[in-house]
Amino acid sequence: MxxxxxxxxxxxxxxxxxxxxxxxxxxxxxxxxxxxxxxxxxxxxxxxxxxxxxxxxxxxxxxxxxxxxxxxxxxxxxxxxxxxxxxxxxxxxxxxxxxxxxxxxxxxxxxxxxxxxxxxxxxxxxYRYMPPIAALISEVQATGGVKMLSIREHRFPFLEKVGDWNRFNRNTGGTFVEKCCHFFDLMRLILQSDPVRVTASGGQAVNHLDESYAGEVPDILDHGYVIVEFASGARAMLELCMFAEGSRYQEEISVIGPEAKIEALVPGPGRFWPDHLGEPPVPQVIVSPRDQKGPVVKDIPVDPTLLAAGDHNGSTFYQHQGFLAMLRGEKPQPDVTLQDGLWAVRMGLAAQQSIETGETVRLGAPAR
Incomplete structure (x- = not known):
């Protein structure tokens, strides 16, 4: 037993x-x-x-x-x-x-x-474990080697948290750390390379400006663009808007190489989908080869039980499944290591710094 x-x-x-x-x-x-x-x-x-x-x-x-x-x-x-x-x-x-x-x-x-x-x-x-993103990752070889990667997240503002800790950069590391570090993790995972330069532009245009906590107005950003150049020569871009919850899909990810383009379309939490629009959209992966042109659209449905257990398209379950396998000795090490976590935050901090200074931030390898 x-x-x-x-x-x-x-x-x-x-x-x-x-x-x-x-x-x-x-x-x-x-x-x-x-x-x-x-x-x-x-x-x-x-x-x-x-x-x-x-x-x-x-x-x-x-x-x-x-x-x-x-x-x-x-x-x-x-x-x-x-x-x-x-x-x-x-x-x-x-x-x-x-x-x-x-x-x-x-x-x-x-x-x-x-x-x-x-x-x-x-x-x-x-995000590594969301079924449509996992399906995209499994198809990456069809690109012939990814040269360009883009991630667009159009979503709702930050939710209310206990003590309103997520309204301030000093507690979160900034929006591009708190909200986006998992996208930077995806970039490294998909491209199998480390970043060397980060350039970003962003600001706080709409959200939380009419809020005050102990006399302080929140300083977290609500939109921006980040361009990341990698040691391999590949390039990636993140587009974030946190006042776009009317979107059909919350995340749209594309990878492009010399042989094909692959996209993943990821809906937001089902509990936020309006009842009058019917059933929430189904996640999709689209493979678009350059020869024999014609996109192939694949629905990637998620088990309703997993959708009911959280807001992340079943990914938290699959993550815990892997963590449990590691605890039981069935997996040799974590899928996402401390080094992966360090890199993701460093990229987010670099984006925050670039927005603040208007300058490109160069990244070197962290100590090992």
Whole structure:
């Protein structure tokens, strides 16, 4: 009989609750302990995982004997201190929500930690696992070698979070870190190369300008363009608009090489699709070869059970499926390593810097 794997969760706001729903779909798993300091979120988490013990701190969580791994879904700016506390107290396998860090000064702490932390750290980059994006990645060889990659995200504004932490750059690392680091991760994954130059233009034109928190107006950006050049010679572009929730598809990704163009069309969360429009759109992948012209359109439906368990097109389930396989020794290492998480944030920080200064930012390899 397969041994039950026991999880501890740090942070159970919207994303933490999505993790709870998806862990519950996996056989042989149990959420044994949860740390969530907000009373309302803790109550919601307890309703999803009634068997879990609610604790008052990270330290109390680490004292729970019956734990095999931890999931960190706390606000972005808390991740590094919490990882450090876990490293010093009780290193366990970790699944850490993106972004891995927000303060540029914390990169060095993580680079040191990766050599001393002798358990796997998996960075949660859900977009890799969205069925239409996974299907696009599986078709990439049909391009004959990707030379251009573009990602367009037209979506809704930032949602309300506990304590409104996501309204300010100091807590999020900036929109192109908080919201977009998983797109930069996709760029590196698809192109199999590291970035060398980042140029960006963006601003705050519409969202949150009429809000005030303790007398402070939010400073997070709501739109922009980012161009990334890679060591391989390939180029990638990100187009972000966070006041375009009327779009049929939330993400449109295209990869182009000398032999074909491949696109993935990804709808946003089904709960935001208006009832009067009928059923939400089905994700698609479109393969457009250069010879024998004629796009081939493939619907990529997602299991309704997985759609009901979160806002990410079933990807959180598939991510947890892989994480569990690693915990059981069926997978040798994380799909998304600490280095992947570091690179994704560095690219986002470079985009933020380029927007602020108006200059191209050059990137070198991080320390290993």
């Amino acid at each position: 397969t041994r039950t794997i026991h999880y501890g969760l740090i942070g159970c706001g919207m994303m933490g609750q999505e993790h709870l729903h998806n862990i519950a779909l996996l056989d042989g798993t149990r959420v044994s302990a949860i740390f969530e300091p907000d009373g309302e979120m803790a109550q919601a988490a307890q309703a999803i995982a009634p068997e879990a013990t609610m604790v008052a701190s990270v330290q109390d969580l680490l004292a729970v004997e019956d734990l095999d791994c931890l999931v960190i879904a706390s606000p972005n700016h808390l991740h590094v201190d919490q990882i450090d506390q876990i490293a010093r107290t009780r290193p366990l396998p970790l699944l850490v929500e993106k972004p891995l860090f927000t303060d540029p000064g914390d990169a060095a702490r993580l680079e040191v930690l990766q050599h001393s932390y002798h358990q796997p750290i998996w960075v949660a980059m859900e």
